[in-house]
Amino acid sequence: MGKHLDSGELLDLLLHAPDDLLQEKLEYVHPADILQLIHDEEADPRELLSRLSEEQIADIIDEEEEEDKYELLKLFPSIRQEQIVDEMSSDELADLIGSIENEGEAKALLDKMSQENREDVGQLLSYDPDTAGGIMATEFITIYDNKTVQSTLKYLREIADEVENAYSLYVTDRQDHLRGTLDLKDIVTSSLETPIMEVMNPHVLSVPVEMDQEEVIALFDKYSAVELPVVNGDNQIVGIITVDDAMDVMREEATEDIHYMGGVAGEEKVDGSLGESLKSRLPWLLVNLLTAFLASSVVGLFQETIGKVVLLATIMPIVTGMGGNAGTQSMTLIVRGIALGELDRDNALRVFAKECGVGVFTGLVIGVIVAVASALVGGNPVLGLVTGCAMLLNMAVATATGYVVPVVLKKLHVDPALASAVFVTTATDVMGFFFFLGLATLFLPLLL
CATH class of the missing domain: 3.10.580.10 (CBS-domain)
Structure with a gap:
């Protein structure tokens, strides 16, 4: 009787089983399995849910994604909606109300609730949704x-x-x-x-x-x-x-x-609309475009040097690309450390020193490899020296930036995950071009 039902058996149970057998079997079925069936099958959701109790439907709605909760509730007539919301806990009701964009529909749903539920939901909605008050339930003993x-x-x-x-x-x-x-x-x-x-x-x-x-x-x-x-x-x-x-x-x-x-709004969904995706991604792409112009302007300062040693144009993306990778590694670790509370005042300096050390040693290893390759390709050991030094400097700066940017953003009460990538990438591109082309200009007579 406690055997797990596959989707076909569950579908047959919901549509054709006698009422007493249906309720007996549903004791062993998780609401998430029924919700998955609603998403996967072409059967009418009303037909699948029509014989379930209000409590069971409330549990299924609770499992649904926030933006789709109300759509599931609207499958039922008004009188049954009242019975369903009466079975939901205060935090579930607050999530449901918060997911409704139309104020008229939200008010209509509030009117379907009991006076006690309205008061509880009103209390929960008065709190910031990202605080303990915003996610708590008011049912306890x-x-x-x-x-x-x-x-x-x-x-x-x-x-x-x-x-x-x-x-x-x-x-x-x-x-x-x-x-x-x-x-x-x-x-x-x-x-x-x-x-x-x-x-x-x-x-x-x-x-x-x-x-x-x-x-x-x-x-x-x-x-x-x-x-x-x-x-x-x-x-x-x-x-x-x-x-x-x-x-x-x-x-x-x-x-x-x-x-x-990744430069995508936190609320964007895989199956969202074209307009939602554009609204989510385009602003960050425009910001990235501005930072790309900044990096390009640095390259423009050294046009004469590049014109005399064309091979520099082939090598410089390697320097900036590796710096970007190193910065992203450091940034990812620090952003996650901040989110989990692993980075605090007690270990901040030690972690910073460690990240700088990682940047220097990885920059040294990668720098030596790139220096040898550049010297062989260009037939000039000075070119290898310039490339290796630029790689070392940029990777050291990249890891330091990957630490500093999230920490500073956190101090400014800005979500580090939101803007760190843009600043770190900009820093590694700008400094990478500057170090590489600046050193090349300094040693230009030896590169010709």
Whole structure:
């Protein structure tokens, strides 16, 4: 009965199985599998979902990409939409509302929610979406600190139908100040008369509501947390962040960083429209065009030198290209280190010295190889010396730039992944041309 169903079996189950068998089998089917079936099959999604419960549909909508959540909900009539959103948690509803671009449709959906859900969603939407408050859920279990194990167990039985997950219980006073956490294991292994204060853990790892989501993810990673409570400035618990929400944010942040480092807007999708792709990519291509003009202007300063030693035009792309590669390696490492919190004040100078050392030694090795090759091709050892020295200098500068640029951008509160590549590439191109052609001009009499 717990056997995993392939797509064909799942499709047949959704379309043709008797109702009792359908619900029995669906206990072992993850909502993501049904969503994948909707994406892959040509069957009408309404037909596939029509016999599912509102709770099951809500779980499937939660698995959908943010920009497509509302489109899935709109498959159902208004009265059933109300029933579906009533099954969704506050953070899921906030994501759903936030994905709707049309204000009228967003308001109409809010009107379908219960008063409690509207208040919860309104609270979540008031926070910056990239903070702990923006990704938390407001459904959690609190136990007052004057309770006993017996009264706690009674309370948990009363609210059992309302609780989706209960990784931890949170102990508070009457003003909702967070006092500690309580594991279910501690409850079931303690005597009924035991006060909750005696079995709770008073050392609570919590996050402030305004903490950046990247810092929150770092805490999940550092402590292997399953769930973290979110508190306001008065240490009152206002929400929780679960590990599945943390993983979603981690994936979004990683995708965004990869896009930014490639000069693509973080929200662009593979199957997006032509207009969205142009809006995403063209601005950065124009910026790159401006930096290309800057590098070209440096080359223009040495036209006379190139005219006298034409072979220089063949070699100089090697110098700038290798510098760009070295700079990109350093930049990628530093951007990721900043994102993961691995680069801090304590190790900043040591990491910088290490990157400079890497640049010098790799530049020396590559420089020697290129120097020998240039000397053999040009039949002039001075040309090899110029090329080797330029390579050494440019790769040393490139790795230093790959460190400095992301760090400076972070200090200026600019996402390092967003603009680092443009500045690093510009620096390696400009300095590479300058070092190579400048040295060639200096030793020009020996190159003729």
